[in-house]
Amino acid sequence: MPAEIPPPPWRSSVDALLWLHPATRAARGLLSPQLAARAGMPVTIGGLISYRDGPVGPYGEVFGAPVLLRGAPMLSHISFMAVDSAASVAGGRGNWALPKELADFDGDPGRTGAVTARGEGWELRVTATARTHRLPLSMRMRAAQVWADGRVRTFSVRVRGRARLARVEVEHLAASPLRDWLVEGRHLAVLVSGRQDVSPPSS
Numbered sequence: 001m002p003a004e005i006p007p008p009p010w011r012s013s014v015d016a017l018l019w020l021h022p023a024t025r026a027a028r029g030l031l032s033p034q035l036a037a038r039a040g041m042p043v044t045i046g047g048l049i050s051y052r053d054g055p056v057g058p059y060g061e062v063f064g065a066p067v068l069l070r071g072a073p074m075l076s077h078i079s080f081m082a083v084d085s086a087a088s089v090a091g092g093r094g095n096w097a098l099p100k101e102l103a104d105f106d107g108d109p110g111r112t113g114a115v116t117a118r119g120e121g122w123e124l125r126v127t128a129t130a131r132t133h134r135l136p137l138s139m140r141m142r143a144a145q146v147w148a149d150g151r152v153r154t155f156s157v158r159v160r161g162r163a164r165l166a167r168v169e170v171e172h173l174a175a176s177p178l179r180d181w182l183v184e185g186r187h188l189a190v191l192v193s194g195r196q197d198v199s200p201p202s203s
Helices: 085-097
Strands: 011-020 043-053 061-064 080-083 100-102 104-106 113-119 122-130 137-146 150-171 185-196
Touching: 011 150, 043 185, 061 085, 080 085, 085 100, 122 185, 137 185
Parallel strands: 080 100
Antiparallel strands: 011 043, 011 185, 043 061, 061 080, 104 113, 113 122, 122 150, 137 150, 150 185
């Protein structure tokens, strides 16, 4: 792990594949007691991202946010996140209380085609197809995470760039706890290339 963690905000160039699907009943159980009462729409956000540059250099990422929360538009809790960068693990845990772990990737996250991600006890393949027409996109999401002191703090993720409508096919290649978080099957998605800004956390 790096001795020093770059503080937020983190600004990066990204290629991102983001998809939505209905949340499973088990997904609600992934919320901590501090957040369970705020569970809102049963919708899961999944994603594969390639960070082309940024405070800790290039890396790949996969994440799952199993249930939208009440309190703000597109507010969620990230229950799973894996990356292929120890510096990103340290930065995510230290800056935003993200449950980052290490993973390996085959393929290019955030692009069309097949990408396989694997970590301890799980292996996931996501295959993306997309339309050719690109449109300008600016979107802002928020995440609520629970810090070591038990307090809930939120931060925002803003992505600006050009986007294409897409579809993904999600497959689990091994028995995995992620089956209730990132559901197998075909889901609507969007492919985005542009800039991502992650804000400092606030109470």
